[in-house]
Structure formats: C-alpha cells, structure tokens
Amino acid sequence: MNPEEAAKQTAKIWSTGDYADLSERLRPAAQALADACAVGAGQEVLDVAAGDGNFAVACAAEGCAVVASDLAPGMVERGRVRTEAEGYDVEWVEANAQELPFDDDRFECVGSVFGAMIAPEPELVARELFRVVRPGNTVGMTAWSPGGRAPEMFDVGRRYAPGGPPEHTPDRWGDEDNVRRWFDGLANSIEFERRSVVWAGDSPEQFVAMMEQSAPPQAAAKASMPPETYAQMRAEMVEVARELFRVVRPGNTVGMTAWKPGSRAVEMFDIARRYAPGGPPEHTPDRWGDEDNVRGWFDGLANSIEFEHRSVVWTGDSPEQFVAVMEQSAPPQAAAKAAMPADTYAQMRAEMVELARGWAGGDGPFEVDAEYLQFVARRRG
Numbered sequence: 001m002n003p004e005e006a007a008k009q010t011a012k013i014w015s016t017g018d019y020a021d022l023s024e025r026l027r028p029a030a031q032a033l034a035d036a037c038a039v040g041a042g043q044e045v046l047d048v049a050a051g052d053g054n055f056a057v058a059c060a061a062e063g064c065a066v067v068a069s070d071l072a073p074g075m076v077e078r079g080r081v082r083t084e085a086e087g088y089d090v091e092w093v094e095a096n097a098q099e100l101p102f103d104d105d106r107f108e109c110v111g112s113v114f115g116a117m118i119a120p121e122p123e124l125v126a127r128e129l130f131r132v133v134r135p136g137n138t139v140g141m142t143a144w145s146p147g148g149r150a151p152e153m154f155d156v157g158r159r160y161a162p163g164g165p166p167e168h169t170p171d172r173w174g175d176e177d178n179v180r181r182w183f184d185g186l187a188n189s190i191e192f193e194r195r196s197v198v199w200a201g202d203s204p205e206q207f208v209a210m211m212e213q214s215a216p217p218q219a220a221a222k223a224s225m226p227p228e229t230y231a232q233m234r235a236e237m238v239e240v241a242r243e244l245f246r247v248v249r250p251g252n253t254v255g256m257t258a259w260k261p262g263s264r265a266v267e268m269f270d271i272a273r274r275y276a277p278g279g280p281p282e283h284t285p286d287r288w289g290d291e292d293n294v295r296g297w298f299d300g301l302a303n304s305i306e307f308e309h310r311s312v313v314w315t316g317d318s319p320e321q322f323v324a325v326m327e328q329s330a331p332p333q334a335a336a337k338a339a340m341p342a343d344t345y346a347q348m349r350a351e352m353v354e355l356a357r358g359w360a361g362g363d364g365p366f367e368v369d370a371e372y373l374q375f376v377a378r379r380r381g
C-alpha cells in the first residue's frame with residue numbers, strides 16, 4: 001500500500017467507533033503532559049493527532065490559543081463537538097502528523113498524547129513537530145512503553161491485521177534511545193518521565209467490550225473482519241485482559257499522596273504539632289513524602305513504585321482569611337481550637353498567620369504551591 005492509501009486507511013479506521021470512553025481513560029496523561037510542558041495563558045499551542053482533543057482541552061483550560069489537528073475526519077468532528085460543548089474556542093484542522101499544514105516556527109508548544117506515535121515514519125513526525133514549534137520552545141509527547149500492558153493488548157490486534165503486522169509499532173516511541181535518535185539535531189534537551197494510566201473494568205470481558213466500542217481500530221476490525229476471525233481475536237484479547245486484570249485491578253494498585261518534608265503544608269502543620277498536648281508526635285505524615293522511606297516500607301510488598309513530585313495550589317484572600325478557613329475546615333485545627341486554652345490557641349494562630357504572611361509577602365492575597373509526593377506501587381505476586 002502506498003503512503004497516501006495507508007493514510008486514508010488509517011483515517012478511516014480512526015473515524016470508527018465511539019472514542020469517548022477511551023479518551024476519558026487517556027485524559028489524565030494529557031493533563032500531565034500539559035503540566036510538564038508548562039503551557040500558559042496566551043501561548044499558541046498545537047495538539048497533534050488530537051483525537052477528540054484531550055491535550056487541546058488541557059491547554060485551552062490554561063488560557064492558551066489552541067489549534068487541534070488529526071488525520072481522521074471523524075475525530076476532528078468529534079473534537080469540534082466536544083470542545084464546543086466544553087466551552088473552549090479551539091480551531092480544528094484535518095492533518096497528517098507527517099505533513100503538518102502550518103507555517104514554520106508558529107507554535108509555542110506542540111504536544112501529542114498517544115497520537116503522533118502512530119504515524120509510520122517517526123523521522124518525518126519528529127521533523128514536522130520541531131518545524132512548527134518556535135526555536136527554544138517545547139515539543140511534548142506520550143507513547144506506550146514497550147512491553148507495557150497497552151502494547152500487549154494492541155499486539156493481538158496487530159497480529160490479525162490484514163496484510164500482516166505493520167512494520168512500525170507506536171511503542172518504538174516508548175524507548176528513550178529511539179526518541180534521542182529521532183530528535184537528534186532538533187532538540188536541545190529531552191526530559192523523560194515513566195508514567196502510567198489506570199485501566200480498570202468490571203471484568204476482562206467487559207473491558208474488551210469497552211475497547212470494541214470505544215477503541216477505533218478494534219471497532220473497525222469488528223466491522224471489517226470475517227466474524228469467526230474476529231471472534232478468535234477477541235477471545236485472545238479477553239485472555240490478555242484476564243492476565244492484565246490480575247495486576248491492575250483496583251486493590252492491586254496501591255496509590256498514595258503525602259506532603260513532602262519542608263513543603264508549605266508541613267511548615268503550617270508543624271506549628272500545630274509544636275503546640276500538641278504532650279509535645280510533638282514522633283511520627284509525622286511527611287515521612288511518607290520521602291522516597292527512601294517509601295522504598296523501605298514497601299520493600300518486599302511492591303514490585304515497582306512510581307514516584308511523582310506534584311503540588312496543589314493554596315490560595316487565600318489574605319493570611320488571616322487563610323488561617324480562618326483552616327480553622328473551620330481542617331479538623332485537627334478545629335479540634336485544637338475547641339480543646340486548647342484560649343490564649344495558647346491565640347498564640348498558635350498568630351504564628352500561623354505570620355507564616356502565611358511570609359508566603360504572601362504581606363497582608364494581601366496569595367497563591368503558593370504546597371508540594372507533595374504521589375506514588376503508585378504494584379503489589380507483588
């Protein structure tokens with residue numbers, strides 16, 4: 001098949017099915033990529049192989065001017081309907097990631113979430129992504145890791161592809177060496193992060209039924225294959241899902257968040273701890289915010305642990321208002337107020353207001369990051 005016909009075929013496949021459910025499962029990855037690219041208000045951003053626009057929406061929510069592009073007309077239509085329904089002004093364009101119809105140096109960020117990885121010529125994709133981003137600016141991508149659970153499932157489909165398995169598989173982009181090679185001469189620096197999205201279902205059977213409806217290549221396979229061949233492929237997928245569920249079923253993944261030692265949250269809570277009746281407690285929750293501690297405590301229990309350093313934003317109209325909110329809605333502080341002698345509580349409260357004043361640089365409104373550690377561990381066995 002020549003490249004033009006192959007692209008037409010891909011566009012047709014990806015216009016099949018109802019992508020909404022799969023899109024929802026990939027959405028957190030799009031948000032994390034937008035965060036990692038540090039997109040910001042006023043920037044012009046391009047989402048490549050956008051599907052129905054997960055990355056586009058994450059960037060539009062930050063106030064970026066967003067163009068979203070995809071090879072499949074059906075996806076472009078879906079995306080247009082979705083972004084309109086969600087109230088975002090996104091420009092949608094039909095485009096092949098290997099041949100983007102945009103001027104050189106146009107965008108301040110170009111991102112692709114499990115999309116550009118699919119195009120058969122990675123070198124062309126890399127060249128195009130970097131051609132349309134302004135020098136010094138950012139290209140962000142996500143791709144499945146080779147050997148991961150998604151490729152395991154998609155490999156079944158590939159084995160049944162008419163004409164045999166394709167030469168290029170998207171998970172080649174999940175190999176750092178390949179990315180370094182394809183970006184060679186185009187990028188100044190590359191930062192890699194190993195992440196995962198959670199795949200859950202009520203059962204292996206239900207999971208495959210979801211894919212059948214919502215993963216366009218599978219919906220297209222169902223529509224085009226002889227029923228008995230499809231039934232055989234589907235049965236193999238249910239088998240893979242059975243294995244997959246043994247590990248990723250909720251309950252087998254342990255996920256936690258904990259404040260990082262020294263973070264703003266801990267600074268604030270430490271004041272309360274100093275005033276605790278009986279003196280500061282021996283254990284403090286931010287011990288969980290230290291990767292070495294987690295590794296030690298999970299030793300022998302988890303197969304793998306993925307750490308991510310994140311933050312939540314703490315805002316206040318004023319230091320005084322912030323502490324008043326804590327007083328009302330943080331149970332330990334509400335309890336301290338109820339239990340302590342009034343003058344001791346007033347002293348502790350004043351220290352807290354003083355700390356928040358330090359963050360705000362005065363008595364005005366403020367917005368600060370409270371850093372925490374997120375970790376996801378896979379249970380052993």
Ligand SMILES: C[S@@+](CC[C@H](N)C(=O)[O-])C[C@H]1O[C@@H](n2cnc3c(N)ncnc32)[C@H](O)[C@@H]1O
Nearest residue numbers: 014049050051054071072096097113115118119
């Ligand atoms: C798994 S979906 C990911 C979509 C989206 N980025 C998301 O986060 O949900 C892959 C998308 O890549 C698109 N695609 C595949 N090959 C492409 C190509 N050569 N150029 C542009 N888009 C392509 C498909 O149409 C599909 O919408």
